[in-house]
Amino acid sequence: MRLRSGPLLLGGRNDTFLLSLGCLGSSHESYALRIYPYVVRGADGPVKEPRLILILGDQLSPNIAGLQSADKDRDVVVMAEVMAEATYVPHHPKKIALVLSAMRKYAEWLKQEGWTVAYTQLDDPRNSGSITGELLHHATNFGATKVIATEPGEWRLNTELTDFPLPLTMLPDSRFITSTSDFANWAKDRKELRMEWFYRDVRRKTGLLMEGDKPAGGKWNFDSDNRKVAPIDVRPVPPPAFAPDKHVSAVLDLVEARFAANFGDLRPFSYATDRDQAMQVLDHFITHNLPHFGDYQDVMIRGEPTLWHSVISPYLNIGLLSPLEVCARAVSAWTLGAAPLNAVEGFIRQIIGWREYVRGIYFLKGPDYVSSNALGHSRKLPDVYWGGETGMQCMKEAVAQTRSHAYAHHIQRLMVTGNFALLAGIDPQQVHEWYLSVYIDAFEWVEAPNTIGMSQYADSGVLASKPYVSSGAYIARMSDYCAGCVYDVRAKSGRMACPFNVLYWHFIDRHADQFRSNPRMAVICRSWEKRNASDRAQIMADAEELLIRLDQGEPL
Numbered sequence: 001m002r003l004r005s006g007p008l009l010l011g012g013r014n015d016t017f018l019l020s021l022g023c024l025g026s027s028h029e030s031y032a033l034r035i036y037p038y039v040v041r042g043a044d045g046p047v048k049e050p051r052l053i054l055i056l057g058d059q060l061s062p063n064i065a066g067l068q069s070a071d072k073d074r075d076v077v078v079m080a081e082v083m084a085e086a087t088y089v090p091h092h093p094k095k096i097a098l099v100l101s102a103m104r105k106y107a108e109w110l111k112q113e114g115w116t117v118a119y120t121q122l123d124d125p126r127n128s129g130s131i132t133g134e135l136l137h138h139a140t141n142f143g144a145t146k147v148i149a150t151e152p153g154e155w156r157l158n159t160e161l162t163d164f165p166l167p168l169t170m171l172p173d174s175r176f177i178t179s180t181s182d183f184a185n186w187a188k189d190r191k192e193l194r195m196e197w198f199y200r201d202v203r204r205k206t207g208l209l210m211e212g213d214k215p216a217g218g219k220w221n222f223d224s225d226n227r228k229v230a231p232i233d234v235r236p237v238p239p240p241a242f243a244p245d246k247h248v249s250a251v252l253d254l255v256e257a258r259f260a261a262n263f264g265d266l267r268p269f270s271y272a273t274d275r276d277q278a279m280q281v282l283d284h285f286i287t288h289n290l291p292h293f294g295d296y297q298d299v300m301i302r303g304e305p306t307l308w309h310s311v312i313s314p315y316l317n318i319g320l321l322s323p324l325e326v327c328a329r330a331v332s333a334w335t336l337g338a339a340p341l342n343a344v345e346g347f348i349r350q351i352i353g354w355r356e357y358v359r360g361i362y363f364l365k366g367p368d369y370v371s372s373n374a375l376g377h378s379r380k381l382p383d384v385y386w387g388g389e390t391g392m393q394c395m396k397e398a399v400a401q402t403r404s405h406a407y408a409h410h411i412q413r414l415m416v417t418g419n420f421a422l423l424a425g426i427d428p429q430q431v432h433e434w435y436l437s438v439y440i441d442a443f444e445w446v447e448a449p450n451t452i453g454m455s456q457y458a459d460s461g462v463l464a465s466k467p468y469v470s471s472g473a474y475i476a477r478m479s480d481y482c483a484g485c486v487y488d489v490r491a492k493s494g495r496m497a498c499p500f501n502v503l504y505w506h507f508i509d510r511h512a513d514q515f516r517s518n519p520r521m522a523v524i525c526r527s528w529e530k531r532n533a534s535d536r537a538q539i540m541a542d543a544e545e546l547l548i549r550l551d552q553g554e555p556l
Contacts, residue, residue: 306405391556425547
């Protein structure tokens with residue numbers, strides 16, 4: 001196409017936007033196109049002004065809605081690495097490196113496909129520091145007066161783009177099976193928004209693991225089969241590790257220079273950073289670990305950070321993989337006899353059930369959802385979450401793994417770090433910001449409902465039917481963490497009793513008035529109230545002493 005200068009016309013809001021803006025930015029590698037003001041000129045003179053197509057750092061899909069609605073001969077894809085996205089929480093360095101590396105490779109792919117790409121790197125001296133600033137900058141350069149965007153996965157950014165001064169069209173994110181409007185229709189007039197009922201509807205909609213109108217195997221859910229303890233002679237095969245190429249190496253150098261103070265180890269870095277590599281990770285999981293995933297998905301073992309988990313959540317969440325292709329691969333493995341039904345059902349439930357469900361909750365409940373605090377918890381997040389000293393082996397293992405890999409599986413997050421925060425009465429907003437910061441797959445649409453609703457019960461049961469809490473017995477049963485811990489998981493009280501044991505009953509006691517009306521919690525409340533008065537007093541005193549030590553900053 002031929003280019004010439006064109007005027008910038010300021011207009012209203014809410015028309016069209018399609019740009020590629022990312023979270024984090026980096027190297028001096030020069031594979032972004034130079035920017036020149038232009039309008040498209042055809043053989044008979046000027047045609048239509050270009051539009052800006054915004055692509056965010058977690059929208060790196062070949063079929064993202066913005067690209068699908070764009071004109072390759074007319075429009076300009078905009079992607080930008082900006083400090084506003086890199087610093088709204090202190091992201092783990094590996095997360096920053098993943099997003100920036102994947103963005104740069106995606107931009108390269110776009111150019112190879114014939115797209116005009118305007119890419120701003122983080123260390124560009126002209127970088128405005130924000131997504132909207134970069135949109136205005138490129139609108140001026142290209143003479144564009146309209147923007148097309150795919151809806152972001154955070155209310156914060158959604159609001160920022162809605163207030164953008166040029167006409168901006170926000171397209172639904174078609175990568176999900178259930179749109180936000182479809183979820184709202186499903187939720188309408190329901191007294192309870194339970195994931196299980198939603199999941200069954202999505203199974204019917206997609207036909208996954210369906211035999212006519214019945215679920216394969218005669219059951220919708222095989223979760224009761226998926227709580228086994230792994231035998232010593234069964235061990236997982238770690239996922240593929242990828243050596244940094246020139247693009248990733250440049251990003252690693254930038255992240256090391258800019259974000260060295262952030263919690264987490266940047267190197268070694270071996271995550272997939274493009275679609276081909278992400279597909280290799282998926283292939284590896286289907287072949288090696290899916291067959292045992294169902295049985296051992298809740299297991300925790302020292303020195304085994306990924307176990308039988310797929311570790312594809314980062315790639316799903318930034319767009320390198322799509323949910324339906326992932327589920328189709330798993331179902332195919334079952335059809336061919338390469339994986340059992342309980343494993344495949346448990347795996348696809350996490351994707352078409354839980355993942356789609358929490359996104360629906362996030363957008364249904366609005367931007368104030370993340371501020372929910374139904375239990376009134378206000379204690380400061382203790383230093384142990386940032387690697388502080390502790391004698392609690394389970395917390396030490398979970399946090400150390402998070403520091404090293406920016407990853408922990410769902411049981412470590414829910415029943416170790418999340419369980420402790422809930423029992424200890426930690427401010428759920430601080431817990432939310434910690435999870436959003438430290439995990440490589442954490443984007444607010446998926447992280448916030450999991451933390452606020454599932455982990456911290458701060459939404460008073462919108463998402464979960466009861467608080468997910470336990471004493472140390474669950475951790476002892478599902479892990480090898482308790483062996484060698486300074487605390488005694490079998491002790492019910494006393495200074496050296498497992499902190500989970502005394503905090504569990506302290507939690508039940510302080511919220512008993514609220515929990516008695518919950519059928520799933522009432523029996524636990526009655527059990528506590530029937531215990532010997534002196535035993536209850538001792539447990540409460542031990543828990544209070546522990547919480548005082550926590551408030552004073554003493555290591556537990």
